[in-house]
Amino acid sequence: EPEVTQTPSHQVTQMGQEVILRCVPISNHLYFYWYRQILGQKVEFLVSFYNNEISEKSEIFDDQFSVERPDGSNFTLKIRSTKLEDSAMYFCASFEDRLISTQYFGPGTRLTVL
């Protein structure tokens, strides 16, 4: 069964550093998402991406965050200047058709900001 993959599985960084989290969605999927889960809290939507542009973003997704699909297969989340409160598990998800299909999630990247 096809799956969403994410790298790295764990990223440790210093506060103020830039990080890039990478995702490879399922190949025929058209809609891409990033979610995050702070330890002990619910999974929160960050951003959705379709047709090479952001289609919706949450209030969490401020100017420090950006997304890109640089080469038609990878889907990246960049945090320009990390803060302690960015420490969380970041999940990438994709699906084929927003109306009838299911979102498939990647295994997540655990980001630890020191």
Added chain:
Amino acid sequence: AQSVSQHNHHVILSEAASLELGCNYSYGGTVNLFWYVQYPGQHLQLLLKYFSGDPLVKGIKGFEAEFIKSKFSFNLRKPSVQWSDTAEYFCAVNRGSSNTGKLIFGQGTTLQVKP
């Protein structure tokens, strides 16, 4: 704003016990409903989903859920749990008319099954 509530934060059961996890959502329009499971150290996996049709949906591993529109509920059930069902369970909703399909998650329920 749209929200999802899961009433049980931590459930402890013995093997063979029956399970019901509550989920309520607040949105009056058409919704799609999902239950995801996250086993320890693993990623979110879809257990079952409801888009339309029969409000009683069956998923993998013997799970089922019932959509009750009048109660804005989508409770998850399993008649007899196993130790391997120990995991975190998330209810999620997206609006049927959503342009983006984003999911709104409940806070999750941790299920611990004792052998």
